[in-house]
Amino acid sequence: MMFGNMMHTRLALRSSAFMLLIVFVVGGVFLSVVITVTQHQEESRQHDRLEELLSTVESTVGIAAFLQDRELAREVASGLMKNATINGVVIEADGEQLATQSKQLEGYVDINATGEHGYEAIEREIRSPFDANEIIGHIVVVPDGREIQSRITQARRWVVLAVSLLATAIAIGTILVVVRLITRPITIISSRLHGLRAETGEKLEFPHGNEQDEIGQLVSDVNALIDYLVNILTDERQLRMQREVEERRFRAIFDNAATGIFQVDREGILVSWNPAFARFADLPRRPEDLRGDGFNLLEAICAKNPGVREVFGQCQFGDSSVNLDFEIQRRNGGGRGRWVDVVLTPMEDGMIQGVVNDITERKYAEEAARKLALTDPLTELGNRLGFEQRLEQMIVEARKDPSAVFAVMLIDLDLFKQVNDTHGHAAGDTVLKYVAQTLREICRMTDYAGRLGGDEFVLLLEGAYEQAKVSPVLNKLFRRVHKPIELENGESARIGASVGIAIFEPQHPDAAHLVHRADLAMYQAKQGGRDTWCFAPPTPPNGQDQDQDQDQEQEQEQEKECEELPTPVLMPPDKVCNFN
Template identity: 40%
Template sequence: MLKPRKLLQLLRTSIVYRSSFIVLTIALCVGGLFAAVTYLWESNTEQELVKNRMGTLLSTVENTVSIACYLSDANLAKEVAQGLLKNEDVASIRIFSSQQVLTNLQKNKILPNSNPLMANLKTELLIERAIYSPFNQAESVCQIELKPDMAFIRAQVNHKARFTALLLMLQALIMAGAVVAIVMILITRPIKTISDRLHHLPVNANTSLPLPSGNQQDEIGQLVRDVNTLFSKLSHILAEERDLRIQHQIGEKKFRAIFDNSETGIFLLKPNGEVISSNPAFLRLFAIPHDANNETIKNSLLHNLDDYALRLQGMLENAMHEDQVSSEDFELEVGLPLQKKWINLVISTVEDNVLQGLVNDITERKQLEESANYLAVTDHLTGVANRLGFDKAAARLQFEMHADLVQSFYLLMIDLDGFKEVNDQFGHDIGDKVLIHFTQLLRGIVRKTDFISRTGGDEFIVILKNIDEISKVQEIADKIITEASQIIRFGDAIQIKIGASIGINFADTLDYDIAKIMHGADEAMYQAKKAGKNQYCLYKA
């Protein structure tokens, strides 16, 4: 048997014992609480049931007692009382009137309540009922008093409550035991196994923990894999540190090998931008022939960054006078034929009047950024702008209005009529093809300088810039409606007919609110729908 001190030590140092102790303690507390509540609830319920049963008993003999009282027949009253006493939960019966006691029988002595949990169960319970004449329901002829056998009732309540409480406690303990077993088998035992293996694990390049059986795909398996990854990284770090020490010992020879074979362009330059020396990567990045003369290499940086002379001068001054590391991205055209390329240039001070430069080709990263920006503002299905693209176009349009590049514009809110039925009848694949088809129609109708976006499922917005006459806008809207209403065929079996409802709003002031312009166009579009669909409507403020 474990001593208290040993048990406390295990609780502090062992997850198995600590978690088991906590779960069992909670289960006992919760089970005990529910058992006590159930015990009290059973006692209250049983007391109410006693009242109901006693009332039912009195109702069954009420007519007979009425006759006995009316005739003052003590024998009949006694027989009724004896019949009631045959019930185990009846202790005494008393039938009496104002003139006499017809019968007074009792079974046994009523015992006081000795159970502290059942203090709310009364030690005595008296049920009285007035008995009326069988010939006159308004004339009371006697009364009957019935006392339940509280000792018997308490015994029954105790039996039921103890049984229910025992079941609850047993259920809580079984659940707690199951939880403890699951925690031990699925969590603590694998963790302890990992801990023991880790404690005795040798440190070498091939150090790794084996995956516990059955935990390959769960969090414990992930933990082991992460530990192994950490070991691997530490091993690589140690190996790199050893390599660095070797490289430091080798000195200039090793540095020259790195300098010559690096993918990063490394060069030294003067404060005026003239290149003093460079590695092969520098020449490759600026498309300079390896046999180029010293004059070409000396002026290569100034020549290739001639369009960014002020920015380059600022970098040189920051590095030279402010002792700052300057980094800038530049877009160049180098080589023959000319190729566009993005480079990242870093300039820092290494010694008096000598600067160091690093240059890397970041063309791929810039292309990925541009691609990501394009995807962010483009609807992937139709290829036109999405809602974010519309918001950016709206901001750009406001700038153009203030710069007097655009004097006015019309905003067309377009909603496809019958598109929901297409999705319901033919599925979303056909619905997507219809959206693509309609987008191509829009591109063929509006100018390249106009703007198209898909802001919802079948909702499009078109912005027409610098159109002076409303008749031209109406002509465009009519053409969109006409083209949209043409039958769309997908193979021989599928023929689809949709329509377009268009709301049009106009803006020609600098203080316009794009949200209000959209709201007005939206209202006009719904007016077109109410008017029969497949038509346009101009917004009138």
């Protein structure tokens, strides 16, 4: 177990083991080949030696065979038997054995038998010493297979020993080279890396002798990586410091800005806000102090501003900011709401960030300016511009809804010039204020009262679709106008009023035409004796197509007809000046 752990954790040991394994495997294969080759070479060598021995004694054996000299033949055989690799010798001539020698059975040799360990006998012809072409006998040598095999085994042992020593030397040398040139420098580099403080820019030293090789290149790459990491760490440290500074700056702005800043989730529920927004919406300064399930800002806004929900959705699913103004109610429901200008910006995960500015004062100032632009400063009634805007609005509504008819009542004060001439302009202003107050009192909330200029006033009466709806207002007006008006100097003044009324009809082409008919009716009332009123008759279907000449003829006819009217103090409601 320990050896297995060391094999996994020690590069040198693992490398050495693999090298030894490779050396032994290759050496074993090489050794088997060498042994086989050595055996064949040794067998061939022994065979060649026996052939050389036979060649040496060939002439002597020829003489012994020619002379039939058994003694000489036995001496030759005995000489051959002194060779340890020969097991037996047979010399024969003319079919007779001159000599026989053998290590097993003296005097008997089976020349036809295969030698021990498969070595066959060697036979050579004996020729006459006087005639090389004459064969006079044979000599047979039987090899000693056991001796030959012993010699082969001995040679094999030397080969095995030599190859083993060589493989061991190669393995040890290779291991030393690997350890010295590879694993040792890597171990040194690893040890230095463990104690290296890369964040300070400390570098690795080159192992001695490895400055220019691959290990030196590895050290150079590690040092370059250290430089890169140090630069990254330096940049990251600077960015973190900048972010901390920016966060503190943003927090200071966020907490102290007069502009409200908030974030809401995809459902419109507030997630975070700054103190300025907390003041706007009457919320606690911190989100964790908010009780309940949170404050749904979207629902609170849409309660009075339904269109905000659509804008909220456009911002949430779009990629650009949107701007809108709306009124936000206080969370506790008390007090007057605030007008705010909001810039909504989409963020990740459906979140929306809003920047809020309180524009309540600006809205009220705009409203006041708009009201001032549409109001007569003396009487505080609407002025001509306000009248024209309201008239256009009522015409648009009446064209959409036929039941939304209305009447235009033009009022011109009688004897007002005499009051100014007799009592002064201050008295005239008092009379104008009195008439304005009278109009406010006789009008409904849905009606409109205005002063067109000088002593001319106007009323727009909603729902007045016939003369009977207008007559009660006329009666109240004339009762009030006929009363003496107390002036500041203690005196009193009396005035009258000439009134022209025109009821809106769909065939009226525009507001100017309607006001023109009311003005003609008022002129008719003045021509009829003043201090009375006159209704403009219904407009004929082609009335809007009449040209200017027809209008002039109309006015002349109206003047003629009004001259024939009596001068009533109060005209009955059904009395209409007939002009057209």
